[in-house]
Amino acid sequence: MKSNKKPFYKQWWAVTIAFILVFFAGYIIGAAGASGDDETHEASVASSSKHSAKSSTTEKSSGKSNAKRILTVDYQNYEIASAKTFKPNYTNNSWAGGSVTVDKVTLYKTAKTYKYSSANDGKFNIHGFLQLHYVIKTKADVSVYPTQGTYSYSNGEQHEADSTENWDGDISKNVSKQGTVTVPVENTSNVKSVRVKFDASGQDFSDDSLDHDFDFTITLS
Incomplete structure (x- = not known):
């Protein structure tokens, strides 16, 4: 006698679980990408601050030409x-x-x-x-x-x-x-x-x- 039972991946509950898993996977990947952008920006600011400090030091040294x-x-x-x-x-x-x-x-x-x-x-x-x-x-x-x-x-x-x-x-x-x-x-x-x-x-x-x-x-x- 032939069975009319659907495979598990065609069951409504399996489809629902798969949809939920895909949604959370996308969310996690998006969060990781945003975190990476923040780290890149932070490194850029640090580099910019370091450059400014160096410029200030150079300017101060240049001022020594007017020393007494x-x-x-x-x-x-x-x-x-x-x-x-x-x-x-x-x-x-x-x-x-x-x-x-x-x-x-x-x-x-x-x-x-x-x-x-x-x-x-x-x-x-x-x-x-x-x-x-x-x-x-x-x-x-x-x-x-x-x-x-x-x-x-x-x-x-x-x-x-x-x-x-x-x-x-x-x-x-x-x-x-x-x-x-x-x-x-x-x-x-x-x-x-x-x-x-x-x-x-x-x-x-x-x-x-x-x-x-x-x-x-x-x-x-």
């Missing part, structure tokens, strides 16, 4: 308003112990009045510094002290180079040594020349030919 110019003398910082450099190319060969060259002189003007503390002249107001660059070439074992000299300007000022620069002193034979001497200036407006005086001698005290008193003037023009 500072000259440090005796461990104290001085803000510089302007600087003028001269190339005298002065060389003194009158010394048996070698030669002394001043190849550059820079006149610094400070941005304001500073109180300068001198080792020998007490405290006084300054408006700048004069910095001389020396090159010393020796022919014998010598002692030479431009950092302990006196410096007189055309405006009537006289100062000692009593800063912490100490590159000179005892220098051996056939040595080339260089360094700067920085001297305070009370009034920078009328410094046209500088007279330089310092001593030199031989390390062998029995050789008087190496004793020398340097005294020369450099015109700033």
Whole structure:
């Protein structure tokens, strides 16, 4: 006898269950897609924020080009308003112990009045510094002290180079040594020349030919 019973997949309840399963599957896939879109957007915002921070840092660094110019003398910082450099190319060969060259002189003007503390002249107001660059070439074992000299300007000022620069002193034979001497200036407006005086001698005290008193003037023009 032939059975009239329908297969289970043609039953009403099977069709209903299948429809429900398809509906929920579509919902789940749609939710997953929306979640993925949110994550992509969030990563984009983070990247944009990072770029903005980097731009801010670059802008700040660019601003450093307008930073104040500072000259440090005796461990104290001085803000510089302007600087003028001269190339005298002065060389003194009158010394048996070698030669002394001043190849550059820079006149610094400070941005304001500073109180300068001198080792020998007490405290006084300054408006700048004069910095001389020396090159010393020796022919014998010598002692030479431009950092302990006196410096007189055309405006009537006289100062000692009593800063912490100490590159000179005892220098051996056939040595080339260089360094700067920085001297305070009370009034920078009328410094046209500088007279330089310092001593030199031989390390062998029995050789008087190496004793020398340097005294020369450099015109700033």
